[in-house]
Amino acid sequence: MREITLSKAVNEAIAEEMRRDPSVFLIGEDVAEAGTPFKVLSGLVEEFGTDRIIDTPISEPGFMGLAVGAAMTGSRPIVDLMFGDFLFLVMDQLCNQAAKAHYMSGGKLKVPLVLRTNLGATRRSAAQHSQSLHALVAHIPGLKVALPSSAYEAKGLLKTAIRDDNPVVIFEDKLMYQEKAPVPEEEYLIPFGKAEVLRPGRDITIVATSSMVQVAQKAAVLLERDGIAAEIIDPRTIVPLDMETILASVRRTGRAMVVDEGHQSFGVTAEIASRIAERAFYHLDAPVQRIGAMDVPVPFSPVLEDMTVPTPESVAERGRLTVRGELFHAA
Amino acid sequence: MRREIIMPALGMAQKTGLIVAWHKAPGDAVKASDILLDVETDKSTMEVEAGHDGYVAALMAGAGDDVPVGSAIAIISSEKPDLGSTPAKAAPSPPATEKLAIPAAVPAVPAAKPPLEKRMLLAAADDGRILASPKIRRLAAERGIDLGRLVAHGMRQPFHAADLDALPPAPAITAPAMLSEIEAMIKPAGLAGMIRLLGEEGGTAGRAALWAAFAASSLRATADDHGQISIRVEQGSTSLHFHDPDQSPLSRLEATPEDGEISLALRDLTGTCVVSTRFAVEPAPVLTLTGDAGHMNLRLIFDASRLTPAAGTALVTGFAARLLDPLRQLL
Numbered sequence: 001m002r003e004i005t006l007s008k009a010v011n012e013a014i015a016e017e018m019r020r021d022p023s024v025f026l027i028g029e030d031v032a033e034a035g036t037p038f039k040v041l042s043g044l045v046e047e048f049g050t051d052r053i054i055d056t057p058i059s060e061p062g063f064m065g066l067a068v069g070a071a072m073t074g075s076r077p078i079v080d081l082m083f084g085d086f087l088f089l090v091m092d093q094l095c096n097q098a099a100k101a102h103y104m105s106g107g108k109l110k111v112p113l114v115l116r117t118n119l120g121a122t123r124r125s126a127a128q129h130s131q132s133l134h135a136l137v138a139h140i141p142g143l144k145v146a147l148p149s150s151a152y153e154a155k156g157l158l159k160t161a162i163r164d165d166n167p168v169v170i171f172e173d174k175l176m177y178q179e180k181a182p183v184p185e186e187e188y189l190i191p192f193g194k195a196e197v198l199r200p201g202r203d204i205t206i207v208a209t210s211s212m213v214q215v216a217q218k219a220a221v222l223l224e225r226d227g228i229a230a231e232i233i234d235p236r237t238i239v240p241l242d243m244e245t246i247l248a249s250v251r252r253t254g255r256a257m258v259v260d261e262g263h264q265s266f267g268v269t270a271e272i273a274s275r276i277a278e279r280a281f282y283h284l285d286a287p288v289q290r291i292g293a294m295d296v297p298v299p300f301s302p303v304l305e306d307m308t309v310p311t312p313e314s315v316a317e318r319g320r321l322t323v324r325g326e327l328f329h330a331a
Numbered sequence: 332m333r334r335e336i337i338m339p340a341l342g343m344a345q346k347t348g349l350i351v352a353w354h355k356a357p358g359d360a361v362k363a364s365d366i367l368l369d370v371e372t373d374k375s376t377m378e379v380e381a382g383h384d385g386y387v388a389a390l391m392a393g394a395g396d397d398v399p400v401g402s403a404i405a406i407i408s409s410e411k412p413d414l415g416s417t418p419a420k421a422a423p424s425p426p427a428t429e430k431l432a433i434p435a436a437v438p439a440v441p442a443a444k445p446p447l448e449k450r451m452l453l454a455a456a457d458d459g460r461i462l463a464s465p466k467i468r469r470l471a472a473e474r475g476i477d478l479g480r481l482v483a484h485g486m487r488q489p490f491h492a493a494d495l496d497a498l499p500p501a502p503a504i505t506a507p508a509m510l511s512e513i514e515a516m517i518k519p520a521g522l523a524g525m526i527r528l529l530g531e532e533g534g535t536a537g538r539a540a541l542w543a544a545f546a547a548s549s550l551r552a553t554a555d556d557h558g559q560i561s562i563r564v565e566q567g568s569t570s571l572h573f574h575d576p577d578q579s580p581l582s583r584l585e586a587t588p589e590d591g592e593i594s595l596a597l598r599d600l601t602g603t604c605v606v607s608t609r610f611a612v613e614p615a616p617v618l619t620l621t622g623d624a625g626h627m628n629l630r631l632i633f634d635a636s637r638l639t640p641a642a643g644t645a646l647v648t649g650f651a652a653r654l655l656d657p658l659r660q661l662l
Contacts, residue, residue: 254466254492285466285492325491 001182007040009151009183010116010172013158014041014078016187018048021076024162027054027063028080036080038118038177064090064115068098071113076162081117084171085131090115098167099142114161118174119261120211121309127297130305132211132260135267137169138239144192145239146170149213151181153236156190164192173211193240197249201229203323204255206315207246207272208232212259218312219319228323238268246272247280254285255322259310264292286322291315334383336367336405338398339485341379344497345372349397350404355387361407368404381407388412401483462489470495510609511640513647515629517654523624525657529581539564539571540584542597544660546618548577549649550595553642561591563615565598581660595646601627616643618650627654 269290616633
């Protein structure tokens with residue numbers, strides 16, 4: 001199978017959906033001539049023109065509000081939000097309007113809108129361009145949240161998002177844009193709410209999202225040297241969340257660890273860990289472990305920044321202690 | 332408060348631990364983290380921490396002793412002990428299987444391990460609660476295993492599912508055999524004269540020999556295939572043994588040293604205030620004589636798997652008949 005970059009996979013998904021459905025358009029900053037700072041959209045304006053690949057002034061609330069209105073009135077907009085950190089600027093349009101219009105209109109309005117943005121630290125982009133804020137939107141009923149972990153998932157999930165009649169926020173790992181993965185030439189979709197078991201194992205279940213899937217896979221290789229077989233589950237979407245696949249795994253392994261690049265407190269790791277504790281309690285042989293990003297603004301200093309996110313070594317060490325029954329916090 | 336320190340299980344399959352040296356003597360003050368003793372297993376020598384703050388009240392095993400896992404080896408008290416009244420050394424008590432022993436200290440493993448791990452290895456809860464994962468609690472309940480057995484075996488808490496596999500199988504608990512009982516009451520009018528006669532004829536065994544001869548001939552009459560019959564006669568604190576006492580003339584009957592299994596124990600309680608006995612462990616059927624020369628009670632307590640009810644009844648009636656008509660014994 002051919003291998004393409006995550007950037008190319010996203011580009012293909014958008015192009016294919018725009019060819020398929022004339023109501024799809026894309027709007028954002030530097031999306032047309034520049035093709036975004038990450039060059040993800042290069043070539044699209046040449047094919048679809050500036051009526052469907054729309055550059056905007058630097059005004060996130062403005063183009064986000066415009067897109068929500070367009071979605072309500074029959075279009076299928078894709079909003080390009082240059083950095084996930086800019087979510088704070090579009091909160092009212094996204095969370096108060098897009099997320100609630102279907103409910104508050106008694107089902108008369110639909111908001112088939114995709115907000116494409118990114119997450120991920122260690123790009124030396126400092127505290128306002130390095131956050132992983134997917135937990136913020138996952139908290140709001142009415143929004144779906146997709147977290148692709150590879151080029152393959154990025155394309156399949158984005159195409160599903162564009163066809164969904166509800167607002168979907170999809171986060172790409174900005175450090176993975178140039179990473180290649182096998183992606184079929186023929187069309188495919190990846191359903192929401194269906195987790196993928198990426199690696200089978202009997203000793204511990206590692207639930208990892210987005211950028212942390214690769215970290216978990218490298219940790220599993222380290223653990224294997226110690227005779228510990230880790231099972232890795234990629235939920236792919238956290239809203240909806242496929243707990244059945246996660247629970248079936250945890251009931252088998254008896255141990256679980258959740259790894260996510262959002263800040264650890266009040267985040268994705270807390271949510272998934274507590275659902276495991278609620279529904280697999282009598283199968284747990286060790287406390288459910290959470291590894292998120294440190295609860296600090298992401299530092300600009302490379303040395304410090306690298307310390308704030310989970311690494312293969314830190315994940316493997318926690319897994320080792322968990323499996324050996326040596327991770328015990330007295331009250 | 333006094334806490335028993337037990338020989339901990341330092342290895343999965345360890346049955347005993349050899350005490351290499353004590354680091355503390357009776358009367359010494361100890362902190363929980365102090366090294367109390369060195370224990371040698373088949374694999375290595377390890378230091379064992381006291382696990383509790385206090386004073387060494389007693390050491391119950393000495394250096395060089397090979398002590399079963401789970402046996403109490405020392406006592407740590409919260410108050411300074413009065414050593415004049417405390418035995419400095421007593422026999423190690425066997426592993427407690429029913430009571431919940433105080434968990435042993437966690438061995439301080441001398442191998443170089445990261446400080447994080449050392450810090451997380453904490454002794455079990457001080458209040459006697461058993462710390463165990465939800466999974467092992469569920470498995471133990473399903474298999475009917477008392478987690479107190481893991482405590483008694485000196486395994487490190489918190490317990491995990493794998494600890495159940497390391498636990499040696501429980502000794503088979505057999506229900507105590509139901510014992511059968513036959514009671515008879517007689518007025519042995521001719522007995523006094525017979526005993527007097529025996530005294531004049533000589534013989535040192537006296538009454539005991541008469542009882543043995545009556546018992547053996549009664550017992551032999553219950554079945555055809557009796558080989559040797561050995562009778563033990565208990566009178567107060569003395570007990571005499573007779574081999575085939577029914578095969579010799581009464582006047583020449585002598586007691587013999589105990590040797591091999593006995594066929595019947597005869598407990599002569601006549602002339603005492605005791606009216607009945609039933610001991611937990613008896614080597615053979617027990618025939619108890621109570622009362623006095625005027626009114627005598629016979630009580631046979633036996634295990635129906637060793638003596639049939641019909642044979643038991645025949646034994647009691649035969650013995651009673653000989654008491655009523657002692658001359659019959661001479662014919």
